[in-house]
Amino acid sequence: MAVIVAEDDRVLRFLDVLFEPQLDPVRAAALADYFAHENLDLGAWKDAVRTRSPGLFPSTIRWVTGPDALREALRDADAVVVEKLKIGKAELAAGRSLAAVCKFGTITDNIDLAACGRRRLPVLIVRRRTNIAVAEHALALILASFKRLPAVSGYVTVERMNAAGRPFRPYDRRHAGGNNYARVAGLRNLSGLTLGLLGMGEIGREVAMRARAFGLNLVYHQRHRLDAATEAGLAVRHCALPALFSGVDVVSVHVPLGPATRGMVGAKELALMKPGSLLVNTSRAEIVERAALTAALRSGTISAALDVQYDEPAAADDPLLGLDNVLLTPHIAGGARVNPAGDIEEIVSRIWRSMRGRGRAPARRVSRRRKP
Numbered sequence: 001m002a003v004i005v006a007e008d009d010r011v012l013r014f015l016d017v018l019f020e021p022q023l024d025p026v027r028a029a030a031l032a033d034y035f036a037h038e039n040l041d042l043g044a045w046k047d048a049v050r051t052r053s054p055g056l057f058p059s060t061i062r063w064v065t066g067p068d069a070l071r072e073a074l075r076d077a078d079a080v081v082v083e084k085l086k087i088g089k090a091e092l093a094a095g096r097s098l099a100a101v102c103k104f105g106t107i108t109d110n111i112d113l114a115a116c117g118r119r120r121l122p123v124l125i126v127r128r129r130t131n132i133a134v135a136e137h138a139l140a141l142i143l144a145s146f147k148r149l150p151a152v153s154g155y156v157t158v159e160r161m162n163a164a165g166r167p168f169r170p171y172d173r174r175h176a177g178g179n180n181y182a183r184v185a186g187l188r189n190l191s192g193l194t195l196g197l198l199g200m201g202e203i204g205r206e207v208a209m210r211a212r213a214f215g216l217n218l219v220y221h222q223r224h225r226l227d228a229a230t231e232a233g234l235a236v237r238h239c240a241l242p243a244l245f246s247g248v249d250v251v252s253v254h255v256p257l258g259p260a261t262r263g264m265v266g267a268k269e270l271a272l273m274k275p276g277s278l279l280v281n282t283s284r285a286e287i288v289e290r291a292a293l294t295a296a297l298r299s300g301t302i303s304a305a306l307d308v309q310y311d312e313p314a315a316a317d318d319p320l321l322g323l324d325n326v327l328l329t330p331h332i333a334g335g336a337r338v339n340p341a342g343d344i345e346e347i348v349s350r351i352w353r354s355m356r357g358r359g360r361a362p363a364r365r366v367s368r369r370r371k372p
Contacts, residue, residue, distance in 0.1 A: 001058055001059055001060060002056060002059040002060070002078040002079070002355065003059065003060045003062065003076055003077045003078050003079075004019070004059055004060070004061050004062070004077065004078065004079045004080070004081065004351065005061075005062045005064060005070065005073045005074055005077045005079070005080040005081070005095075006061055006062070006063055006064070006080070006081040006082075007063075007064060007065070007070075007081060007082045007083050007084065007085050007104070008063045008064065008065050009083050009104065011104075011128075011130065011340045011343060011344070012081060012083070012104060012344070012347075013027070013031070014031060014340060014341070014344045015061055015081075015344060015347070015348075016031070016061060017031055017042055017045075017046050018046055018049055018050065018057065018344070018348060019057065019058065019059050019060070019061045020061065021058055034337070035337045035341075038336060038337045038338075040337055040338070040341065045341060049344075049345055049348055049349075052345075052349060052352075053348050053349055053351075053352035055352075055356075056348065056351070056352045056355070059078075062077070064085070066085075067085060067086065067091075070082075070085050070091060071090060071091055071094040072094075074091055074094040074095035074098070075094055075095070075096075076097055077095050077097060077098060078097060078098065078099050078100075078355060079098065079099055079100045079101075079102065079351045079354070079355065080095060080098060080100075080101055080102065081102040081104055081347060081351075082101075082102070082103060082104065082110065082111075083103075083104040083105060084110060085110065086110045086111075087101055087110065087111045087112060087116070088111075088112045088115065089112060089115055092112070092115055092116065092119060092121070098119075098121055099121075099122075099351075099354050099355045099357075099358045100121070100122050100123075100124055100350070100351050100354035100355065101116055101121060101122070101123045101124065102123075102124040102126065102347055102350065102351060103123060103124065103125050103126065104126055104128065104343070104347070105125075105126065105127075105128055105131070105202050106125055106126075106127050106128075106202060106205075107201065107202055107205075108123065108125065111123055122354050124347075124350045124351070124354065126343060126346050126347055126350070128202065128339075128343055129335070129338075129339035129340070129342050129343055130334045130335065130339045130340060130343070131202045131203045131206050132206055132335075132339075133333060133334050133335030133336075133339055134203050134206070134282050134333040134334060134335075135203055135206035135207040135209075135210055136210065136335075137282055137307060137329075137332070137333035137335070138203075138207050138252050138254075138280055138282045138333070139207065139210050139211065139214070141280050141282070141305035141307065141327060141329070142190065142195075142250055142252070142278065142280060142305065143190065144305065144327060145278050145280075145303060145305045145327055146187070146188040146189075146190060146278070147187060147188075148184060148186060148187060150327055151184075151324070152182065152184050155182050155184070156182070161182055166182065166183065168181070168182075169183070190214040190215060190216055191214060191215030191216070192215060192216075192217070193216055193217070193248075193249040193250065194216065194217040194218075194219060194247065194248040194249050194250070195207075195211050195216045195217070195218055195219075195248060195249070195250045195252060196219050196220065196221070196239075196244040196245070196247070196248035196250065196251045196252070197218065197219070197220040197221075197236070197252055197254055198220070198221055198222075198244060198251060198252065198253045198254060198255055198264075198265070199220070199221075199222050199253065199254035199255035199256075199283070200220045200222050200226060200234075200236065200254070201222075201254060201255075201256070203254045203282075203283075204220065204222075204252075204254035205234060207252060207254065208220075208234045208235070208236055209234065212235055216250075218234070218235055218236040218237065219236065219237045219238070219239045219243075219244060219247070219248060220236050220237070220238060220239070220244070221238065221239055221240065221241050221243075221244040222255070225238045226238070241269070242269075242272060245265075245269045245270070245272040245273050246272040246273070246274070248274075248277065249274065249276075249277050249278065250277065250278045250279075250280060251265075251273065251277070251278070251279050251280065252280040252281075252282070253265070253279075253280065253281040253282070253283045253287055253288065254282070254283055255283060255287060256283065256284070257283065257284035257286055257287055261287050262286050262287065263286070263287070263288075263289045264287050264288075265279075265287060265288040265289065265292075265293075266288075266289040266292045267289065267292035267295070267296070270288075270292055270293065270296040270302065271296070273296075273301070273302045275301050275302070276301075276302070276303075277302050277303075278302065278303050278304065278305060279293075279302060279303070279304045279305075280304070280305045280306075281304070281305075281306045281307065281308055282307045282308065282333040283308065284308055285306070285308045285309055285310045286310065290310050294319050294320065297320070297323050297325055297326055298319075298323065300325060302325075303325040303326065303327075304320075304325070304326050304327070305326075305327040305328075305329075306320070306326065306327070306328055306329075307328075307329045307330075307331055307332065307333045308331055309328065309331070312330075312331055313330070314328075
């Protein structure tokens with residue numbers, strides 16, 4: 001029976017569905033309900049993943065939350081999956097039986113790659129599908145805001161234009177074109193604008209890669225500046241926090257919520273934003289001070305596109321609901337549930353292949369038909 005050590009993460013907890021033979025009924029029900037709206041059968045999913053990685057089940061999963069627990073759990077482990085916890089010389093010394101180190105993400109700053117290389121220990125990188133989805137949603141919010149999509153959806157009949165207080169008035173087609181027959185003002189191109197990324201972790205980098213295709217200029221701010229090669233590869237430029245808010249057309253928030261970031265964006269920062277600029281938040285609402293954001297939006301100087309709210313679901317009298325310069329979505333940036341399911345499948349499959357390469361897991365059985 002293999003031993004897999006995993007950092008306790010809400011997505012990684014789905015490993016329990018695969019590995020835990022007597023899963024706590026409360027957790028099992030919660031995980032099943034998480035997938036229920038997409039009709040994903042966790043039982044069928046578990047059977048399919050297990051079939052593709054024979055010999056890895058049953059195995060023991062050890063959940064850890066800190067460095068001391070990690071080192072203790074590694075003593076007879078075959079594989080380890082981490083997101084933020086460090087895998088350095090001490091951890092590798094404790095995990096002498098390791099066949100693989102799996103990074104749940106693409107940034108390997110917390111893993112001593114050189115030490116793993118000396119051990120010929122594979123470091124498995126899993127590019128998180130949910131991070132990709134969040135980056136796509138951030139760009140979708142920017143596009144929807146600057147193209148005014150929520151305001152003009154269905155704005156295609158004379159009756160609807162009249163009801164909205166914008167009576168239809170056709171162009172003289174003998175001399176002009178007929179596009180934008182609803183006469184919608186305020187449409188903007190993304191090309192040539194500047195996008196400021198608050199945070200350049202996994203999701204910030206995914207946004208940067210996609211934003212370049214729209215012709216956006218990219219600046220970013222975070223406490224620890226990226227190295228020159230990474231900045232060049234992402235075509236981003238570092239700047240101080242005040243410059244991020246004062247010099248861009250869009251600020252997109254991509255820092256995690258914690259003591260250092262709670263209320264990081266307040267009245268001072270919002271006041272620096274240019275008239276007509278946009279604040280996008282697909283991270284956590286509390287990174288932006290609630291009262292300051294409400295006041296800034298009520299002033300009409302800036303607009304916002306928010307996938308996260310201070311109360312989820314929001315209260316019926318939430319002041320943001322009454323503002324027409326706010327686009328709100330119900331925390332859907334992570335996308336379909338196939339994203340975390342796919343991440344877990346990839347983790348298991350890559351661990352299985354690494355263990356098989358070291359003779360610790362049998363190969364898949366291949367059925368062969370007898371010749372007649």
